[in-house]
Amino acid sequence: MSKIISLHGNNSSLILACNDTDLPQVVYWGSLLKLSKDEQQQLLTQLVRPVPQAFLDEDVPLTLVPLWGNGGFQLNALAGSSVAGHNWAPQFKKIISLDSTANSLIICAQDEQSELELKINLTINQWDVIEHSITLTNLGTQDYQLDGLLLSLPLNAQINDMMQFHGRWIHEFQTQRSKIDQPCYVVENLKGRTSNDNPPLLIVGSNGFNQQSGNVYGFHLGWSGNHTYKVNTLSDGRKLVQFGERLLPSEIMLESGARYSTPTLYASFSDSGLNGFSHNFHSFIRQSNKFIPHILPYRPIHFNTWEAMYFEHNLTQISQLIERAASIGVERFILDDGWFKGRNNERAGLGDWFIDKEKHPQGLTPIIEQVLANGMEFGLWFEPEMVNPDSDLFRAHPEWMLQVQDYSQPLGRYQYVLNLAIPEAYAYIHQCIYDLLSQNKISYIKWDMNRDLVQAGGVNGQAGVHQQVLATYRLIEQLHHEFPKVEIESCASGGARADLCILRYTNRVWTSDCNDPYERQSIQLGFSYFFPAEIMGSHFGPAQAHTTNRLSTLEYRILTNFFGHLGFEQNLLELSDAECQQLAHYLKLYKQYRGLIHSGRLVRIDTIDSGQNIYGVVNPAQTQALFAIVQNDFPYNMIADKLRISYLNPEATYKVKLLNTQENTGYLMKKSVPLCAGELVISGKLIAEIGIQLPIMHPQSILLVSFEANII
């Protein structure tokens, strides 16, 4: 007997057809759709599809777990076999239970021959984000080798466009648009961490979807190891997206009674473009209790020592940096790499988590005391999962690294990966961090992870990425429970470990090592599709960026980072008094607006000039907004366009104020525009429909514009 089960979020629905002899199939995913009993019956009649010539004689529905055994061909979502090579084509025709509420469905199904059981979880939450995972249990007596278990969601045939994410070190979160067509796109990440190259992020949508319009579906696998995703278009026109962990050979062997749970696939639909999709994801991350909250009521401004001094820890200089940082308005001072034993360059020391006596003869106490006395918090850099061959730890325990016996493996940044699934290695690292956190007033950890995994052989010699990822989560979670007031940032040479599983245990992501604002514009834009501003570690650096050598103004640098969790790293002692004052001015301005930035709705405006980014935040009451108009490249047209924002209240009147002035009155304009003269008063309706005339801007410059509604 077939029946319809509907799951509803606030603005979207997922409708499934279920019966007693097969796994459910998703028959609708889109805008809110509530069906009467009659309509549900009518829908069932419309699930009967023609059977074409030269094909199987029965229609094969696209279920939540397409299988070889049922004619699922390349969509097969469960791969594996029992040791004798059997049980590789199960069917799961026995539905044990099917429990649903208004927004969730749990199905338990078994395959009698292979003695495997699937438990499928599907929820659509109030923020319209689907959370989907599956647990596979081996009920039989033989071991079952699992080769892959994918989470599948169908797309309707009108979804033709795709935005994929890729990148590399100092160039993360880049996007690429293409058409979805036959046959199939397969993306694999085998780097052992979430990765820059192929992060588990995907957005698809209707033709030409953009920031403000179109039907958009976004997908993200919450997992910090290997993964794969596929965008399938079948020859019969059906489309399916699949995400899952990419398992290495024999990585998961399920003994009798053992189970494997997939990471969670997060997916969301919006009929209002990328902005609508981001709003769903951001609201979920902000408001659900799945992610740990930040400790202070605000995100403190960071100063990080890395680009100010690298490995050279000169105590006098550090002391001067502390004084200067505090006087400018910094709220958290972070001592980056270089503080522990033997760490004079990147070739030595990882693993020896003891304060270097030569650089810090009195430990970190004098530094921390001075930081606290100046009203700031203190943070410290770690890279716990790594070991340099030149370290006491490696000399004592070479067997603690992730490795395949009798093979040599390449170093990465002169380091190997510690196998945290070895209990003694885990205990050692945990104890080192525990001691440092208990003995020092540390409020924040920058938790780094600077290399990809190669030959990641686990304890029993088998592939061990899966175990390593779980052990890392365990370690961070344990420390989080022991020190709940310590915030942790997920860093992986920048943004190579940004995902919703690591974010269950960490408060912030280090987005990129690149602090050149020109590059950061695209990096941060890419990041912003899935993750909200307060999680985005956004640092600026010196006028000449260390990673690109490009020169840029302080305004462009600092305002580029305004729409994230602000910080900076540069040798403050080289700044003139005027520069310090300018910096202090902007930090003060940021403090005034960060509450809005970190809670408001992010909106990006479609522009006709591809060298221009326009984005901003609007508070829920639509009484306050802050926008950045960013001219990255030379303006496309001779005269600038108007700024049209349709996310304000058309009934309200706004005071519109330009918050920075100096850099946009130069050569490109003979006469400026009213916006540059100061304050404007203009209705929300006019702003949406006609717009505010922008000035002609120089390349690499930003205007920061505030909107305050006149409450009558």
Ligand code: GLA
């Ligand atoms: C990584 C990080 C940097 C810095 C260095 C220190 O590259 O991404 O921000 O902390 O390590 O070695």
